[in-house]
Amino acid sequence: MKKLILLYLLIVSTFSGTLAQQKITAEKIGDKIEFRINGNLFSSYIVSEFEKYPFFYPVNGPSNAGVTSTRNANYPHHSSLFFGCDKVNGGNYWQEGLERGQILSLREDIIETGGPRAVIENECIWKRPGAKAPVKDIRKITVSAPSKEMFQIDFEITIEMLLDVTISKTNHSLFSVRMDPDLAVINGGTMINAEGKTGEKNTFGKASAWMDYYGERMGKTEGLAILQHPSNDWYPAPWFTRDYGFFSPTPMYWPENDEFISLKKGEKIHLKYRVLVHSGDHLEADIAGEFESFKEE
DSSP states (O other), X not given: OHHHHHHHHHHHHHHHHHHHOOOEEEEEETTEEEEEETTEEEEEEEOOTTSSSOEEEEEBOTTSSBOBOBOOSSOTTOBSEEEEEEEETTEEESSSOGGGOEEEEEEEEEEEOSBSEEEEEEEEEEEETTEEEEEEEEEEEEEEEEETTEEEEEEEEEEEESSOEEEESOSSEEEEXXXXXXXXXXXXXXXXXXXXXXXXXXXXTOBOSXXXXXXXXXXXXXXXXXXXXXXXXXXXXXXXXXXXXXXXEOSTTSOTTSSEEEEOTTOEEEEEEEEEEEESOTTTTTHHHHHHHHTTO
């Protein structure tokens, strides 16, 4: 009997320890960094010199199905989960065409891997032919898995002005996501902000701390939320939203003078976002509660 009890305790202990462990890895493979959660691919951060900018694709949910899409026929500049900006000193660091402007990765350093989180640091230069680079940035990207039903990307970026910079009014700007079509509002999905407003009509241009976008497919509800940290410049930025599956917190479409935003050489902009890829709706995932924790960090 004692042997059976000891065997049972050993099995329980081993099983519990396995459940408690979350192994998050980051590995450079060619022109991308693969993030894996317990061996399963969560996302790839693509840093190819032939791309417009670094971006995340795929971004897989807890079901292992992708929650984002890329290169839609009507919007080929929507690259899953990405950061960019149009109309920066006359350059376009958002839409297709490298000659119009490109955010080029200079280095990608893996800081942590193999533990409860993976961390990389990515330095980028914003460049285009025939012009001096107006901007450089440094990104810290942290991937973790708070639970088996929620995966997390913390995206922190410091943008330094290398010249006096003028960003003309544009809806093509900053941290953005294009959702998988199956999850879009036009296909039965839900887009909701921190105030409980839903859909493009009620969320477009509204300042809000966070936005969640989710839908049901194959009998399972899954989605992605973006949280803005209160320390961000322009917080809370208003949102550019589309029922077809796009959303982005951007002040660039609503500058105070309704024309442009000016930044001086040497000025730095700090932005911090949290991406939550989750099962269930915004209540089941407790996005509001997650924001309360995030804002204290």
